[in-house]
Amino acid sequence: MADIQHSDALLVKKYVDGDENALTVLINRHQSKIFGFIYSKISDRDISDDIFQDTFIKVIRTLKSKSYNEEGKFLPWVMRIAHNLIIDHYRKNKKMPMFRETEEFSIFSIMSDDSLTxxxxxxxxxxxxxxxxxxxxxxxxxxxxxxxxxxxxxxxxxxxxxxxxxxxxxxxxxxxxxxxxxxxxxxxxxxxxx
Amino acid sequence: MAKIYSKKPSVVNKMEPKKETISFLLNYSKALSVIKVKGKTFEIIAN
Missing domain, CATH: 1.10.10.10 (Winged helix-like DNA-binding domain superfamily/Winged helix DNA-binding domain)
Structure with a gap:
């Protein structure tokens, strides 16, 4: 276990120093765990893919700007980013107005087909x-x-x-x-x- | 008959993101340069 963590830290260092292949190794190593974690909370492949992508965009930007200082804890750090993005996703969706069809309210009163008859x-x-x-x-x-x-x-x-x-x-x-x-x-x- | 809870499922679906997503991330990484000038951070994406 300690070996893997050490390897992650080494790969992060190599990547920060300009070795792009180090990122490929890091992604290949952890993609299944991270994606599985996101999918377990979202249950939608496409949205999970988007969150996975956004997670690594944050990872890449942080590493490239040399603001990462949690050597040896790469995976928990990435998981935390993913977790925050999942929360953001649910917050955003909660803000979306939801309409239910009832006897007093018809959904078609706010939906219209603009195409000509x-x-x-x-x-x-x-x-x-x-x-x-x-x-x-x-x-x-x-x-x-x-x-x-x-x-x-x-x-x-x-x-x-x-x-x-x-x-x-x-x-x-x-x-x-x-x-x-x-x-x-x-x-x-x-x-x-x- | 007692259930064997420790039995592993025969098919393990390994969850993985799309190949295109990985490819996008690797290309994004290659294209991105972050430069710090006088305390300000600039991100440059090379096409």
Whole structure:
């Protein structure tokens, strides 16, 4: 037993002095005990893996910053780090709000599906088709700016560079395009809502 | 019939973390340098 502890201490010293292989040996030697300890408290492989990883990240950072001073007690020290992280895990989870379905309270009152229904999808498609038709009716220069801005997500600077006009002109064309479209929508009383 | 409580289970599941976790830790260790300058600690991760 004393031999193993001595070896751990030696490996820790080697690792602190820059021997990366020493860490491989230390992890291989103790991974089963440490992981088993974490799993015995958590009972979830993935979370246990995360805590195991966080434990060794702390170990590595402490050793590399040369703040470790418990030579010969490597395993209990690592176990203590793991233990603290397990407590942190449970504290964090306790803070998570928990909702139970009761007669007065339906879980679906706070959960909603944001995706569109089939009916709303059809309406949205129709609105997009109508909008496209309106855009097609615009004068070419206004249509060009509007399509670049709204459908190709280009900035007015990029639009001005591509079309060879100033930013102000591009902005003006966009403004007229929107005004013209509103006029047509009002005139024909087109409803563009979902 | 008396139970033999000292009998060891025939299959011992050795609990071990994922290989990827170990590999990540070893790579993290290789990439990490900790430098202390004037009482302040700096951590540098080399890609």
């Amino acid at each position: 089939i009916e709303n999808k059809i309406i949205q498609n129709q609105v997009e088709i109508d909008l496209r038709k309106l855009i097609e009716e615009l004068p070419a220069d206004q249509k060009e700016v509007l399509v670049m801005r709204m459908y190709q997500d280009m900035s007015f600077k990029e639009i001005s560079e591509i079309t060879g006009v100033s930013i102000n002109t591009a902005l003006g064309r966009m403004r007229y395009a929107l005004m013209n479209m509103r006029k047509v929508i009002d005139k024909h009383q087109i409803i563009l809502t979902n």
